[in-house]
Amino acid sequence: MDDYTDLNQRMRGKVKTRNKASGGGKPLLGLRYGARWTPSTKWSWVHLWPEKHTGFNGADTPYFEYMEHFSKTRNNQGSVCSREWVEDDRGVRKSFGNCVGCYELDIAEGDGEKGDRAVSDISLRPLAAFTGVHLADYHLVEVTDRETGRVVTYKKGNKWHKQGDPIMRRVPCIGRGCEHCQARAEKVFGKYIHWSLGTGHFGALSNFVGDLAHTCAKCGDNLVEMIYMCPNCSHKILDLTPSAGNTMTDDAIYDMVSQPCKCRNCGKSMLPRPIYECEGCKNPQPLGLFDVSFQVRKTSDEFPKLDFGTVRQEPIPEDLMEMFPKGNILHRVFKGDPIRKQMKVFNLGKNPFGSEEAVDYRRNDDAEEPEGADEEELLF
Ligand SMILES: [Zn+2]
Ligand SMILES: [Zn+2]
Ligand SMILES: [Zn+2]
Ligand SMILES: [Zn+2]
Numbered sequence: 001m002d003d004y005t006d007l008n009q010r011m012r013g014k015v016k017t018r019n020k021a022s023g024g025g026k027p028l029l030g031l032r033y034g035a036r037w038t039p040s041t042k043w044s045w046v047h048l049w050p051e052k053h054t055g056f057n058g059a060d061t062p063y064f065e066y067m068e069h070f071s072k073t074r075n076n077q078g079s080v081c082s083r084e085w086v087e088d089d090r091g092v093r094k095s096f097g098n099c100v101g102c103y104e105l106d107i108a109e110g111d112g113e114k115g116d117r118a119v120s121d122i123s124l125r126p127l128a129a130f131t132g133v134h135l136a137d138y139h140l141v142e143v144t145d146r147e148t149g150r151v152v153t154y155k156k157g158n159k160w161h162k163q164g165d166p167i168m169r170r171v172p173c174i175g176r177g178c179e180h181c182q183a184r185a186e187k188v189f190g191k192y193i194h195w196s197l198g199t200g201h202f203g204a205l206s207n208f209v210g211d212l213a214h215t216c217a218k219c220g221d222n223l224v225e226m227i228y229m230c231p232n233c234s235h236k237i238l239d240l241t242p243s244a245g246n247t248m249t250d251d252a253i254y255d256m257v258s259q260p261c262k263c264r265n266c267g268k269s270m271l272p273r274p275i276y277e278c279e280g281c282k283n284p285q286p287l288g289l290f291d292v293s294f295q296v297r298k299t300s301d302e303f304p305k306l307d308f309g310t311v312r313q314e315p316i317p318e319d320l321m322e323m324f325p326k327g328n329i330l331h332r333v334f335k336g337d338p339i340r341k342q343m344k345v346f347n348l349g350k351n352p353f354g355s356e357e358a359v360d361y362r363r364n365d366d367a368e369e370p371e372g373a374d375e376e377e378l379l380f
Helices: 007-012 100-108 199-212 250-257 318-322 339-345 375-379
Strands: 044-049 064-071 077-080 085-088 091-094 122-142 168-172 187-197 223-229 236-239 273-278 292-298 306-313
Touching: 044 187, 064 100, 064 339, 077 339, 100 122, 100 339, 122 199, 168 187, 187 199, 199 306, 236 250
Parallel strands: none
Antiparallel strands: 044 122, 044 292, 064 077, 064 122, 085 091, 122 168, 122 187, 223 236, 223 273, 292 306
């Protein structure tokens, strides 16, 4: 298992203001939406697992960052931005590549650095996508062609299915009164999901991860941060051991360690890394997001927030994992949309770039191609 104990660290550093814009709405068809999941207002059990990607700021991330455009007024649809994005001290910025959404936004903003975003009907927001499994009852239901009504079958065989087998989709079992139960459709447990979080929900998940880190994965006892050090040179930045006699309040400590801080030894500005002490064992390890299954729901407000419920420290059952694609997928699922598709989404008859090729959104060279990740595999 990869060492993702640093995740708390990386996520803490993320909770800062970014461009705000609205999103959501009518789903597009295709593989991106086959596995899309968002929490409902009822508690759901989920278990996420890490992928390997590179964030806008160049750091390794177990999730995939991308930008999404959306327009309520044109077709009530969205597209994944096909420009490259970088994040540095000045925030998240476009670097190169073509994108219809960005092109329209730039026109509305007068091409300036700080235009009036309200002028454009196209929004732009950063999202972080995770892979995981929704731990709930589903039914296997045959996928049918919308036009002909015929059952859709696999064009190629592999180790999971033969050529010509019907493609099955997982639809939720709603329990009492479920039409698929009545039709005696096969019942299965769990659905492969990807979950894209906007800035606010990502912040809530970051806080949840921060809370988890105060439990020891080895013995279940409480962990306390005793020392914060520079992740670059291991210089002690903050010593909270009793002998150091530090008199800072918890709030002051939080303010200091929740943002990058310049190291006096090496001069780098980075988030201080905590060293924990466990009340129950000598070899503490903070509980990480990918060690647990957890309950999550969204509030029913106009701007729903995330609530986190019960946490269980447990691996995902192997027979369940067997069914899902291995390796990194998110960079393919959320690759920038081709210009031709963006033109359709945003009602543009003429290609503003004179060519129909979109720059591949952040080629992820390190990411291995997943096993069995044909488009049709991702329909489940
Ligand atoms: Zn764009
Ligand atoms: Zn059912
Ligand atoms: Zn340092
Ligand atoms: Zn412990």
